[in-house]
Amino acid sequence: DNLNLHYTVGDKVTLSFSPVLPVIHVDHQVVVAKDGNEIWSQTFHDHDGNLEIEITPTDSSSFSVTGGADIGGKTSTGAFMVSGPVFNEMGTYSVTGTITGIEFIPLPIPLADEFSIEIAGSEEMDMGGMEMKSMGEHQVSVISSDGSLIVNVDTSDPVAGEMMSVTVTITTDKKVHQTNANYDIIITQDGKTVLSEIGVYTTHGEGEHMTDVLESSNPVDVQVTLQGIGKPGELKTGAMGEAISFHVVPEFGTIAMIVLAAAIVSIIAITAKTKTALIPKL
Structure with a gap:
């Protein structure tokens, strides 16, 4: 590349x-x-x-x-x-x-x-002043409340007997990967925690995660919480405690990302470094 x-x-x-x-x-x-x-x-x-x-x-x-x-x-x-x-x-x-x-x-x-x-088409809803959009089958993005960060979460399908992959990408408002980013990620299915990583630190603004082997293909709940910018042991700056929460729901044989609640403001788009991606129709 x-x-x-x-x-x-x-x-x-x-x-x-x-x-x-x-x-x-x-x-x-x-x-x-x-x-x-x-x-x-x-x-x-x-x-x-x-x-x-x-x-x-x-x-x-x-x-x-x-x-x-x-x-x-x-x-x-x-x-x-x-x-x-x-x-x-x-x-x-x-x-x-x-x-x-x-x-x-x-x-x-x-x-x-x-x-x-x-x-392609997109779904849009308004929740308490937050403009929210479903950004395709596996991806959702939001802007932090201070507008300084864009957080993109990309998951694979939840399939019984398999691990589900999750990629978290954090960029600045200039669309450059944020260095020294910190966050927590928790994923549950049927009330059981299948992934819990607290205090994740990434030098280059991107983290790859895998759940435990899933017991079913039922929906999963994903929550990513921003925990500031800074190296381990240093004072953190920027957005902290802001959560992205969404539901990965099987629908018509596909997976639809539906944002249920978020402490951060509006979704604007996907941020991707892939050769093929999905953009909602304007």
């Missing part, structure tokens, strides 16, 4: 590309296609290498691109704002990110990665 892609969905679709290796002054080309037909292509230069694009889907026939301001004496680049007819219909979109140059030198062989994004 040459690029990581993190994205969020709300009123806008935000694509954040970051090179796997730490490089600066990067020339990017981004191509979005659907059903094998190119919809949009654009080249960008980003001083710190981490390209952020905010896309507003419209029904117009043309695209506009603004933003990309120089920040800190050209040490970084602000987000680019794009509006146009993309991500506004259901279907599979191919997003290709290509590094074409580094430090103003064109690469003889560009470095490209392709990501597949499926636009």
